[in-house]
Amino acid sequence: MNDPILHHYPASPFSEKVRLVLGFKGLAWRSVTVPVMMPKPDVVALTGGYRRTPFLQIGADVYCDTALMCRVLDRLAPQPPLLPAAGAALAPILAQWADSALFWAAVPLTIQLGGPAGLLPEASPEFLQAFAADRAAMSAGLRRPGPHDARAHLANYLGWLEGLLGDGRAFVLGAEPCIADFAIAQSPWFIRRSPKAAALLLPPYPRLQAWTERVAAFGHGSASELTSGDALAVAAGAGRHAPCRVDPSLGFDAGSDVTVNALDYGADPVPGRLVGLSLDEVVLERVDERAGRVHVHFPRIGYQIKALRA
Numbered sequence: 494m495n496d497p498i499l500h501h502y503p504a505s506p507f508s509e510k511v512r513l514v515l516g517f518k519g520l521a522w523r524s525v526t527v528p529v530m531m532p533k534p535d536v537v538a539l540t541g542g543y544r545r546t547p548f549l550q551i552g553a554d555v556y557c558d559t560a561l562m563c564r565v566l567d568r569l570a571p572q573p574p575l576l577p578a579a580g581a582a583l584a585p586i587l588a589q590w591a592d593s594a595l596f597w598a599a600v601p602l603t604i605q606l607g608g609p610a611g612l613l614p615e616a617s618p619e620f621l622q623a624f625a626a627d628r629a630a631m632s633a634g635l636r637r638p639g640p641h642d643a644r645a646h647l648a649n650y651l652g653w654l655e656g657l658l659g660d661g662r663a664f665v666l667g668a669e670p671c672i673a674d675f676a677i678a679q680s681p682w683f684i685r686r687s688p689k690a691a692a693l694l695l696p697p698y699p700r701l702q703a704w705t706e707r708v709a710a711f712g713h714g715s716a717s718e719l720t721s722g723d724a725l726a727v728a729a730g731a732g733r734h735a736p737c738r739v740d741p742s743l744g745f746d747a748g749s750d751v752t753v754n755a756l757d758y759g760a761d762p763v764p765g766r767l768v769g770l771s772l773d774e775v776v777l778e779r780v781d782e783r784a785g786r787v788h789v790h791f792p793r794i795g796y797q798i799k800a801l802r803a
């Protein structure tokens with residue numbers, strides 16, 4: 494019953510990154526399908542306003558952002574590790590590049606080349622229009638490459654990866670997979686969902702394509718479906734949280750009212766009481782009438798904490 498709960502949807506690349514990590518670790522998990530766009534009332538009941546996909550729930554602890562989620566899964570199931578000795582120093586750096594630069598070169602371009610209907614095949618024209626408006630609002634203010642730029646960026650990036658795999662290594666940092674493999678894999682996975690984009694973008698990179706298949710072969714672990722209402726009931730009934738503490742040297746007082754927001758896009762602030770703070774994690778406590786007393790965790794990198802009162 495304590496299996497982690499992944500809130501995600503099938504076409505989400507960042508969700509695929511986490512599904513592959515769950516497969517790599519051979520974990521059993523519960524799967525809640527979330528809406529692909531706002532409104533997301535059951536998401537917000539758990540996260541307090543964070544709308545991005547995916548997020549991970551363990552009882553009444555909610556983990557936002559895949560960088561943090563993967564660290565949590567690595568703690569929960571340390572073998573096989575996401576930071577094996579051979580790649581431990583470089584892997585997070587490469588993963589961060591994959592989650593940002595590579596993702597933004599690959600994903601909008603794939604949608605542009607293949608059309609959103611290819612990715613959301615069941616969607617009506619009205620739905621696709623609303624989807625486009627939702628994503629435009631979510632990334633307002635973000636400077637994004639145009640299609641010609643993205644194509645050039647992507648050709649450079651995929652060329653780098655092809656070169657990295659050129660010595661015949663099985664995974665990007667050696668013989669063992671690491672977090673960077675899963676962070677990178679979401680982009681070619683997404684491109685391959687669109688046959689038109691895949692045919693245009695991937696043929697020059699045979700080693701990358703063979704590697705994509707090796708990573709895909711880890712599968713997704715063993716998932717069982719859960720409704721979002723049942724996930725809310727799991728949180729409300731948990732009665733405990735993962736231990737956390739505020740490091741007083743890091744600029745914020747334990748118990749103070751703060752907000753946390755992403756710095757790039759989907760930056761809706763989440764208000765709460767500060768109950769955990771370290772160099773790599775911030776934890777807010779909030780109470781929701783349906784989810785109960787929830788601890789919402791964010792990584793520090795890519796997020797901002799603001800004090801609500803001095």
Ligand SMILES: N[C@@H](CCC(=O)N[C@@H](CS)C(=O)NCC(=O)O)C(=O)O
Pocket residue numbers: 505506507508528529530531544545546547557558559560592631759
């Ligand atoms: N840095 C975040 C990025 C997550 C992200 O951008 N997810 C996309 C889907 S793959 C998203 O949230 N799209 C809007 C939505 O699902 O509402 C992470 O690693 O989790």
